[in-house]
Amino acid sequence: MxxxxxxxxxxxxxxxxxxxxxxxxxxxxxxxxxxxxxxxxxxxxxxxxxxxxxxxxxxxxxxxxxxxxxxxxxxxxxxxxxxxxxxxxxxxxxxxxxxxxxxxxxxxxxxxxxxxxxxxxxxxxxxxxxxxxxxxxxxxxxxxxxxxxxxxxxxxxxxxxxxxxxxxxxxxxxxxxxxxxxxxxxxxxxxxFGTFDVKITLPKDYKVMATGDLVDGESEYLWLEGLTSKTDSLNTLSEKELKEWIKNDQKIKSKIALDVNLENSEDNPSSRMLSVSLESSKKTSESYTSEPSSSDNKTLHFRQSNVHDFAWFADKNWLVQKGELTLQNRSDPITLWSFYLPKNAELWRNSIEYLHDSGYWFSKYYGDYPYNHITAVDGDLSAGGGMEYPNITVIASMPSKDLLEMVIMHEVGHNWFYGIIGSNERYYTWMDEGLNDYSNIRYWQDKYGDANERFVLIPFIQDKIGIAKSLKYSWFNYIQYASSAKSEKVQPLNLKADEYTPANYGLNYSKTGVFTRFLHHYLGEDKMDDIMQEYFQEWKYKHPAPEDFRSVFEKNTNKDLTWYFNGALKTTDYIDYSIRKKSGRYIVTNQGTMNSPVEVVFYGKDKKEIERIWIEGVDVERDIKAPQGARYAIIDPDEHMPDIKRENNSTRSNVKLHWVWDQPTYYDHDINFTPWFNANYYNGFTPGLLFYKGVAPGYSGVTAFEAMWDLNNKKIVGKISRSFNFEENLFNESTLRFNGMRLHGNTGGRITFNGRITNNNTHDFTALASHSALELSALDSNLYSEGDYTTSLLQYSFSKNTKGIIDDVSFKSGIMFGKNFLKSWIEGKTKIKPHKHINFQIRGWAGDFYNDNEIPKQYRTYLSGGIDPMFSSYIYDRTGRSSFAIMQNQYVQKGPAFRGLVKDGGSFVSSTSMTWGINLDLKTRFSPNIFYDIAGGDDYNTYSAAGITIGPVIIPLYQSWEEVDRRAKDVKWVSDRVRLQFNFNLASLLQ
Ligand SMILES: [Zn+2]
The missing domain is CATH 2.60.40 (Immunoglobulin-like)
Structure with a gap:
């Protein structure tokens, strides 16, 4: 329908x-x-x-x-x-x-x-x-x-x-x-569209900025201009001096706020203290004034025609900066205003430059700015980012100068896509946000081309430590699109703004941005400028729809742009081309679902570019004859094409090393390296290096290699892993993963396949084969048997997020095969929330064995938790010799998952027959969490334990099997039985 x-x-x-x-x-x-x-x-x-x-x-x-x-x-x-x-x-x-x-x-x-x-x-x-x-x-x-x-x-x-x-x-x-x-x-x-005549009356001491120009506003403009000298002199300070000034200015303000409050409060001393401390913390964090205003009012008359909205902003504390933008084809200059809070003086010191450059580049790309001022005000906007209104934009606080420039440029850019070209943003969000986003990428390229289009999100990390030092603005946009392009939940761009999930709404920006940038690259700058300028002239002060935008392109080019107008704007099709070299010929394969043009560049000796060609209509594969002297070829080497898998775009195979992490080139083997270590009781502290590749959109998997030196045992230890992600087979998402390790007494490997089907529920299928060679000197002989073991496992799990009294439901069922045994289990979990502060969790588990003779110790069912027999989690101590030993001190919620530690004659109680366990948890807002566990089976009596948990600490207060005192009688009774629950899967971070 x-x-x-x-x-x-x-x-x-x-x-x-x-x-x-x-x-x-x-x-x-x-x-x-x-x-x-x-x-x-x-x-x-x-x-x-x-x-x-x-x-x-x-x-x-x-x-x-x-x-x-x-x-x-x-x-x-x-x-x-x-x-x-x-x-x-x-x-x-x-x-x-x-x-x-x-x-x-x-x-x-x-x-x-x-x-x-x-x-x-x-x-x-x-x-x-x-x-x-x-x-x-x-x-x-x-x-x-x-x-x-x-x-x-x-x-x-x-x-x-x-x-x-x-x-x-x-x-x-x-x-x-x-x-x-x-x-x-x-x-x-x-x-x-129309004309706005707005008269604003308010106390005289407010600085006001609005859409439009002041009518008879000479004295107001004069006052504002007078204020700029203070800001200008602040801007002559060095960064350090300016920071110092901000610190002092904020101190004075919070002191004034304190005094005001003390004078005003009439209550008894204790409540006065309270109100003072609350007020002062609020004041210092916000630095907004609530001081009384001047009793004199003023009326400001603003007027603007050819706009469709009117917004205004008022504050008494703003610093004022003024500038000018002269455009070639415009006789009078455009006035630039920036109004910001003193606390942001350092960040905003170049704000006039951002306004200037935004006005300049957008005018150049599309057509001159037709109004008289461009203004940005500092608003601590809680919606985040910034917001566009005709002539004026409001900007939230930003963590870096580049982010401030990005937001100012974006919001000023909306004067063109929203302000002058007034599309229906609720229906065609991409026409505002996306065409603006494309222009933003172009701005950054044009302005910062010499600086490699560098984009600084966190100055300290990128500038000082050197991580992500060559991050580009365009790549930042690409990853926002590419990270979800193939997701099962992705939505096309032809929906109404309110039909998007929060995760997909951003595609209106990023996907339009990167595809329009690619269209620009394909058509060439001159053609793109002609078309966009015609679009601007034809539709300024009007309401164009997507078909109007398309028809300007169709009028101006004979090229088939179906891939853009239908593929990118109306479907979730994606681009994935690959290239390979086969006996002197180059084969381009379309692995994606969109038939876009693709640019192939051939390089000869000394990495010299020898030919650049566009190929079109590659449905499946295209065999290309290479030009003379070609050594290798790269698809889209300048990364204009939003290809969701870029690692297969090159026939070159150089290695490029990056410190910790940097934006990948994709056409080389981009290998990141960083100091790394592991620490466990047996190997001790093992310093080394981690090498990894592929943690970013554009790759379909991750390769990681940890090489470390075991200081305790004087040998090399480490891990290696490689994963491949697939989509759109039998499953919605699936991963194949290879792991190898030599650590903590285990030398072994694992192959894991995970397949996930997501509809209203999540279904996960896992198949795993594992081989381990265990050294007993590194392991607790009560829990692990020495030798070589090969096991495989099949598991199905189901989970459903429900809202209401029953909050989450999950179910798991698995079967494990060893050399001479077979183990199977089921697990169910649910959360019941009868009230928003009461959370009741139930977990039930039951498992059984077949061929139960001589089952290695690590595969038995332990009553009091799991021991990670396949070495897939981080466990600090498997030797049993420290006070953080697995089972004895560390509890892992696996199997019957009994939180009391049950031992029999010094060894941990375990079974190779049918076993079951039930774990109940009651969490309320104020009291500690209460637990009650009960477990039993063919080999045991029924056990029960109760107690409380505080964070990761499990504190038993009752244990049914105790021979002397079943209930906690003193601190020693409790401290002897305390265990810690943490399941810290360090390895999974990079898998
Ligand atoms: Zn926007």
């Missing part, structure tokens, strides 16, 4: 686009708003001129009143945020709303009502139908209570204000009809 209707929509929309019946409504606003910064509210009056440019008569209008998104748990926003969000947990007094609405049309009161589903959408029923080309005036007062923290993008923190999506606004009416939509955190924009 779903696919059918989607297909139908595509046909209809194609028809529409062919009809060229484009129109758009015109909406002009006049808003008068007063900020009350004691109550944190807005009182406003809005007057809208609405012109019906459609060929249809309208009997009603949909309006968005989005501040109501923050009103209660019933809103679409609240539901999207989910029950664990800050919003869901907030007090109702901290939420926001809009009210006092009283709509009039052409001066007459009209009838209006809420949308049946959403309280942030209303319907205005017109007394007289609105005819084509007719204009009406709609007016209403409104009152907004601002959320007490910035939940998504509207609200205040102390006296810092972020006023976005705050006024009643008509929904878009286009050729497809009305588009009423509730506010959502993602993919929110689709609005009519």
């Amino acid at each position: 779903y696919k059918m209707s989607l297909y139908f929509c595509i046909i209809i929309s194609t028809l529409f686009s062919q009809q060229k019946n484009y129109f758009q409504q015109e909406v002009n606003y006049e808003i008068d708003v007063v900020l009350n910064d004691d109550e944190h509210s807005l009182s406003a009056y809005e007057k809208i001129e609405y012109k019906n440019n459609s060929p249809n008569e309208l009997s009603f209008l949909w309006f968005h009143i989005w501040p109501n998104a923050y009103k209660d748990d019933s809103t679409a926003y609240a539901k999207q945020a989910g029950p664990n969000s800050r919003f869901a947990k907030s007090d109702s007094s901290d939420r926001g709303f809009i009210d006092s609405l009283d709509f009039k049309v052409d001066g007459k009161k009209i009838d209006w009502s809420y949308h049946p589903e959403w309280i942030d959408v209303v319907k205005l029923n017109l007394a007289n139908t609105l005819k084509p080309n007719q204009t009406i005036t709609i007016e209403t007062p409104f009152f907004v209570k601002l959320p007490g923290e910035v939940f998504s993008r509207l609200g205040h923190t102390g006296k810092h204000y972020e006023i976005t999506q705050w006024y009643p606004k008509p929904a878009v009416y286009d050729k497809k009809g009305w588009h009423p939509m509730p506010y959502l955190n993602q993919g929110e924009f689709y609005s009519e």
Whole structure:
């Protein structure tokens, strides 16, 4: 049904686009708003001129009143945020709303009502139908209570204000009809273009920045300009001096806040102390003021035409920086403003440069910035990242300068893809986010080409320690796409913003970004510029849909771009080409599901490029004759093609070493190395080196080799592993893994196959074959038998995540074959949550043996936990000689998993017959966790034990088999019986 209707929509929309019946409504606003910064509210009056440019008569209008998104748990926003969000947990007094609405049309009161589903959408029923080309005036007062923290993008923190999506606004009416939509955190924009005239009244000491230019604002601009001299002089300081200044500035602020609070509190001394300490910690972390404002008000009049939204921001503490951008084809320069909190002065010192370069490059790529200012404000935006509004963007705190530049560039870029080209972001998120993301990659390449397009996320690690030192911005985008491109849960780009899972929403950015960058590379820069500039000219201040974007390309190129417009934008098909050399010929194979063009580059002597060709239409395989002198070939050596498996893109086989980790080249064997060690009781501390390859998207597996020196026994020890990941066979995901080891008395190897099927439940199938040669000197002879052992194992497990009283259910069943035995078991687990602070877990296990003569000790069933007979986990001591010995002191939840330690005549109680165990755990919020275990079997009586666990420490308080005292009688009784539960699988980190 779903696919059918989607297909139908595509046909209809194609028809529409062919009809060229484009129109758009015109909406002009006049808003008068007063900020009350004691109550944190807005009182406003809005007057809208609405012109019906459609060929249809309208009997009603949909309006968005989005501040109501923050009103209660019933809103679409609240539901999207989910029950664990800050919003869901907030007090109702901290939420926001809009009210006092009283709509009039052409001066007459009209009838209006809420949308049946959403309280942030209303319907205005017109007394007289609105005819084509007719204009009406709609007016209403409104009152907004601002959320007490910035939940998504509207609200205040102390006296810092972020006023976005705050006024009643008509929904878009286009050729497809009305588009009423509730506010959502993602993919929110689709609005009519027009002119905004907004008068903001607020205390005089606020610095305000908004969409649009000030009308008669000379004195305000003069005041702001005057403030820049302080910032400019700060920016002459060295990094160290500036940091020092920030430290002092923050100290002074928190002291003021403390004094203010002491004076204000009238309560008794003890509660005053409490309020002071709470307040001071809040102040130092936020540095937002709540000091009283000037009693004098000012009214700022902002005006902007050809925009579809208006946002404003106000703060008294911001530092102000100003700059200018001159464009070749524009007579007047563009003013650049950045407003930031003193605490971020060091990070933001180059913010004007970021604004300048963003404005410059985007203007160059697409067309000149048409407005008069580009502004960024520091908002500590809690939604994270940044947010775009016409002319102005708000940016959250960022951990590095490159990240700040990235976010500023991205949000400024939205002036083109969102601001000037106003696509329906809820329907075609990629048209805003993705085309912007592509431009961002291009910006980084153009600006930082000489610096290898380097991207610094964590300066200390990349600059000082030298890990990931050559990370590129474009690769960063590639991995975001490639890491999920083949996942079973991946979604295509033609869904509505609210149909994406949180994990897939980002593909609107990264997938569009990397594919459009590849399209650019394929078409060439000049062609791409021509097309995108034509798209910009044709659709500026309009609402293009994907078919409009496509038709500009089709008009300008004869190339078959189906792979991009259908493959990349409408399916989850992916690219995977490989190349191999066979007796002087080169064979390119399409291992992917998309038939994109592919670039092959041949190299001769001394790594010299000798030929670069594009091949198209490789369905299966293509045999290419190499040019004279070719030594090797690389597919897409500059990494423009979003090939999900890049390790097979080269016939070259050089080795390239990287310290700890670096971005792989893929065409060489990129081997990372790092100092490494193991530590266990038998081998002691074993220092060495770890070499590994393939921990990144673009590879289909990992190879790792640990070589270490055993200082205790004076010999080389180590591990080696190789894994291969597969998708889309019988299973949704599967892995084949080879492991070899010489460590802790075991010399052996293992082959493991894991296959996973995911539907509503997860099914895992495991097949494993293992060989071990055990040295008894390294092992506890009570638990392990010396010799060579080959065993194999088959296991099936099932798990289901359920929400509700029964929280998780899992089931496991396995069978193990040894030389002269066979062992089988079943295990079931569930979690019951009758209340949010009560968590009751039940685990049951039962196992049995066949041919039970002479079973090696490590394969027996131990009553009191597992001993990892296949050496797949990290166990500190298997010798039994230390006070961290397996079984004696370390407990592993395997088999009957009895938490009390049962011994019989000095040896641990074990069985080669039927055994069972039940483990119960009660976790509450306040008391320690309580456990009760019971176990028995053919060889034993029934045992029971009870106690508590605190973190990893198991503290038995009752043991049924004790001959003297069954109950804990003193500290010694307890300390003799304490065990630790930890299952620290170090090896699995790299497997
Ligand atoms: Zn964005």
